[in-house]
Amino acid sequence: MLRFVVRRLVGMVFVLFAVSVLTFLVFNVIPNSDPAVRMAGRQANESTIEAIRREWGFDEPLHVQYLTTMEKVLTGDLVSQFTQLNVMDEIAKGLPRTFSLAIGAAIMWMLFALALGLYSALKAGKVADRLLTILALIGISMPVFWVGALMNHYLGFKAGLFPNGGYVPLTEDPVQWAYHLILPWTALSLLFIGFYSRVLRSNVLDTINEDFVRTARAKGLSERRVLLKHVLRNSLIPIVTLWGLDVGAVIGGGAILTETVFSIQGVGQYFGDAIAQLDVPPVLAVTMLVAFFVVLLNAIVDIAYAALDPRIRLR
């Protein structure tokens, strides 16, 4: 086990390095105009561009540029060209909001997908199953920012059932925190509920025909026990792996689109605002940090998986 962990962590360090190089290439080397001009944003005068060129070392060789960029990101003295605020401070401010959104949504979509997927599998071929399949496909096909905006408008603003966007810290008032996040959680979950419930449904249908399920029934276990202990448990393995990876992807992906619509003011909205202004330093920092986070999470999922299932350590 220890060997596996060490090997996995060494691999992770290499991927982290490669991720940082790729990010650097995307922003500083892509064959087009002068990177200093790009970094300066849309309205920039000669002297700002010159200052940026010197600060980022754009006239130095590439490996020096890479080191300068990494130093700026990792030591946290990256400054937005647009607001002149420190990028890392802004990201740190947004983190609890983004995590609240992503983790709450992850729990929500898992619970709903479990219930709906299992129900759909048990009713396979019946009207309820077909209806759920259609709903799942619709859920997969809707863009999250559109659903979110309409929910916010009709349920929040018009009907007044929910707050119209905004965020209350968990430490300040847990009830208001959850109340403000219900709509964003739902909007962000829809896609994943659709997707996971369908994966679970087909897994359950595969498992239900296995020999060990027949044996369990034959030895007289109650149907409920067979379903929960034998079928569901075995159908869950692939879903749990997906889940670990998707939480990482959501923090860097779906959350951007959801936060903007509900004005949660987390990392995602910060990123979104920076994109709208074509403000490179925050976009660069968030891109790199999100990829770091995903790589880290993947390693953790792999290690947890190996701890649960010894066969994986042999890979």
Added chain:
Amino acid sequence: MATDPASVTPAEVAPAPVPPTEGRPAAGLGPWRLGLRRLRRNRVAIAFGLLFLLLVGAALAAPLWAKHVAHTTPFENHLSDTIERDGETVNVVSFDGVPIGPTWRGEFFLGADPNGRDIMVRLLYGARNSLMIGVAAALVTTILSIVLGLIAGYFRGWVDAVLSRVFDVMWSFPVIILGVALGVSLQLGGLKVGPLEVSGDSLLIPILIIGLVYVPYMARPLRGQVLSLREKEFVEAARAQGAGPLRVMFVEILPNLASTILVFATLLVANAVLLEAALSFLGAGVRPPEPSWGNMIREGVERVATAPHVAIVPGAMLTLTVLALNVFGDGIRDALDPRAKVRMEH
């Protein structure tokens, strides 16, 4: 709706005894014929496939609608115009900036946007951009994935190691993040490779970006298939006859990947259309005033409180298109390759 692999009964899978088709030995129906037959039986999938074609047709007919029905262009502002409605004269955009809702007549069929532009016309022209980008990007992904997957799987060794690591690294970025990063970087300076020059607001940029970010999702499974196919007897036979690597890859192995490629390509278009919308929504895709469903939704979301139709219309169109592609893609998967595990994120 037979979209689930488990609902395909063994009777459907087993080839029925039929007379031999011309020029072929009597081996029953080929996999393609069988797939087509199974697809035809899936009425829902066929219906949604036709719906998608209808949407493509509507997009192609955009200039006709604009010229002969709406009498405007997607860029023309009608801020100070008035229109007859229920016998009254109404402003297209009221004095406090609220645009008119759907009139259900030729002009402003689906209402106007806050700039006084005809939403129906913009929707159709936006469909051209969104669908064109979606299809073209899916094509870019498919071609790159086929070539890279074949090379990695066929040559193995260090070529495979390098390509696989590159895919791993790209995989570490959520697609939206990578798309946005490339979008911001390319929009600011365009792209210059040798004599090739692409300006920052060209539609080629979103096509290339979206085409690129999905490559690992398709190239990896293809590589896996090539790895196992290259050990098969027919490859050995071809090599014994003196076929070189290119011939083995593209003439012997590629046809065996066709069903997987087709399944992926359909679902790729759905994902590419969604990603285009997300990028344009964030401002890293199609640049206004050029319409696309994504930036139309963005404009609508800003005004959702006073004129919700500006957001609802393009979003509904987008959802319908992606739904049609997803249902049709699922149908193709069930008909050709029910075991295929296709997975992409948005």
